[in-house]
Amino acid sequence: MNLSNGVEFNDVxxxxxxxxxxxxxxxxRDRPKEDVGRKCSNGRILGAIADINSIPVFLKVKDFVERTLLEQFDPQVMTREMFVPLRLVDGQxxxxxxxxxxxxxxxxxxQKxxxxxxxxxxxxxxxxSKVIESVSRTTAVSRSDLDAIEVDEMGEGVEDFNVTTSYDEPLTQFVxxxxxxxxxxxxxxxxxxxxxERVHYSYRVDGDMGEKYDIPMKLRDRLDAFMLNLMGLAPEERTKRPGISGRFTVSYLRRAIDIRYERHRTYRGYHITMRILDKSHFEAKLGMGSLAFDESTLFELEKVMSIPAGIIVMSGxxxxxxxxxxxAILRELNRPEDNILTLENPVEDxxxxxxxxxxxxxxxxxPMITSFMRSDPDIILxxxxxxHDSAELAIEAxxxxxxxxxxxxxxxxxQIIERFEQIGIERWKIAQTxxxxxxxxxxxLLCPYCKIKKSGIPEREVEKFNLDRVWTSTECYVKNNDGCPxxxxxGYNxxxxxxxxxxVTPQWSDALSKGTMSPYELEIEVRKQGKLPSLKESGLRLVSQGKTDFDALRKVIDMTYE
Ligand SMILES: [Zn+2]
Known part of the structure; x- marks a missing residue:
């Protein structure tokens, strides 16, 4: 069974x-095994493993690795056996x-x-895996190899597509x-x-589309067929349907990573989008990693999650x-005694x-949700x-x-309340649920290795974004335009x-139903209480901690309002 983030241990x-x-x-002791993995943090499980073997735990090793030592080991072998050498000091x-x-x-x-x-x-x-990643090299396929592919020969389908090994077939190696x-x-x-006149691919990283890389035009259909093959679909499928969705799994340095595939027909061929669902940097745990909200927001979230019935809506x-x-909320709410159902398009996690x-x-x-409700759920995502239909059903539930x-x-x-009204739900219904x-x-987030220190924000920016004057002399960091490896x-990472x-407390729910308070007035009221930070305040907190910069912030938040 899988107790600790990727290692399969036997029953004993x-x-x-x-x-x-x-x-x-x-x-x-009395819980089913799969429950234990869920109940205990990885840290605790690792602690127990270390304790039993009388060796210490070392969570973040990446910065302690001696590169010249690491390079003496074969990445394929380290991947297979899941280990990395860190340092050689005085014969140890x-x-x-x-x-x-x-x-x-x-x-x-x-032996070494x-x-x-x-x-x-x-x-x-x-x-x-991250350490091995830093020394592993996938063999790049040269343009001349790609150009030399005979377009009429179809390669065999690849099962459990391992993307960190070498293939002789150039197209397979290219993908x-x-x-x-x-x-x-x-x-x-x-x-x-x-x-x-071109076929190209590009990556979206942290929300930004990057450089376009060309693929030889003649490989257009062959590549398409290869991708469909990965999902076990025949190439004929592409002419039958305007849109094809699917999933496949690739193996990357021994980690299984799900890929969600979307292909739609375009005037010049097709557009394929592959979403990479890499759960290892998907630290979807409330209060940790990318979801490390401030204390008061977390506390409020926990409070809201404990309300037995009602709707929690996330907008953005x-x-x-x-x-x-x-x-992440669902993970926290997940108890064996509750029946939890989700209805998603598509299932992400x-x-x-x-x-x-x-x-x-x-x-x-x-039809799905109607049959859903008959299967006696406690929590529905x-x-x-x-x-109107989906809003009505959420409220009914x-x-x-x-x-x-x-x-x-x-x-x-x-604006959530107004959006419900727009799609035809009466104000009192949404206010009460x-x-x-x-x-x-x-x-x-700024790359911690190359960010640049600044002694304050220019006066003009401070005025434009309604900031407190202290920002003109508050030390903060900005992105390094050249970045680093x-x-x-x-510059960002x-x-x-x-x-x-x-x-929406009972008192506010009442005021909203009666129409004595507008949703915007409610927002102002919450601000006035000063307990829960707004998006802008939380963003500024990240700037003051040196974790992000102003440029990154104003791309995602309207900074001009109070
Ligand atoms: Zn950097």
Missing amino acids: ITGVIIDKLSEYDPSL LFVAVANPWDAVPEDICY FPDCEVIRFVTPVAEI AQMMSEAIKRRASDVHIKCEK PTGSGKSTTLN EIAGVIHCDLRDSSEFK MGEVRD AITGHKVLTTIHTPRAS LKAACAQRLVK ECQNR GRAAILEIIP
Whole structure:
């Protein structure tokens, strides 16, 4: 079973680990095994593994690696055995391993350095994988190899497509390289587009589309067929349907990564979008990683989550990470005694114990949710409220005692109520069922290795964005335009979510129903109380912490309002 972020332990070892964890939390003993993995953080599980083997835990090893030492080991072997050497000091070789019960990494190290003493640490697979990534090279396919491909010969389908190994067939190697490069760059999507005289691909990283790379025109159809083949679809399918959706899985340095595939027919051929669902940097845990909200926002979120029935709506533009946050909320709410159903298009993140349903098209929505309600759910996640039917059903579910999580497209949290009204829901209905209106944005984070210190923000900017005058002399950081190798020369690395919550308390719900208060006045009221930060305030907090810069902030938040 999979207890610790990627390592499969057999039943005996799993039992030993659970015994260890139960010393601190006896309730774990009676839980099903898969529950233990969910209940305990990776840190705790690693701690238990280390404890049993009497070796220390080392969570973040990346910055301690001696590169010249690392380069003496074969990336393929390190990937297979999941270990990395860190340092060689006074005859002691420090090694990070994912599975201390496995003796092979130690043997490999002794073969290489027979006179050394090997000292091991337990480290998460994702971290070891990141270190190996820094020295692994996928063989690039030359343009002449691509040009030399005979277009009429069809390659065999590839099962369990390993994108970090080498293939003799140039097209296979080309796709492997394109995909592994995308994962390495932390791209969210790969786009392949056909224009009149060129076919090209590009990556979207942290919300920005990057450089376009050309693919020989004659490979247009062959590449298309190859991608369809990965999903087990015959090439004929592409002429039958205007849009094709699917999924496949690739293996990247021993991590399985899901790829969501969308292809639609265009005038000049096709446009393929592949979304990379790499869960290892998808630290979708409330309060941690990219969802490290401030204390008061987290506290309010927990409060709202504990309300037994009602709707929690997350708003924001496309790509603002709404569903990531809802999935994180769902993880927190996930208890064996609750029946949780989701209705998504498509399913992005599978959670153990939750029944996920995917909508093929919008006509399925109504019959699906009707049959849904008969299967006795406690918590429902509805991908999106887009029309009257879906809004009505969300409200109906909330009135009949269910907890409903959903998303809607509005820029500001207070506009959620008006959006429901626009699609034909009476104000009182939404006012009485809505428990929290939330808005979210993803803000790009500065690369910590190359960011540049500034002594303040120019006066003009301070005025334009209604900022306090202290910002003219507040020390902050800006992006380095040249970047560095750590951020692939982008100056930014990763994104963090900022969240604004407007809780709808019984008192406010009443005022909204009666019409004595408008949704905007409610927003102002929440601001006046000063307990919950707005998007702007949370964004400025990230600037003052040196985590992001003004440019990144004003791309996602309207900074001109108070
Ligand atoms: Zn950098």
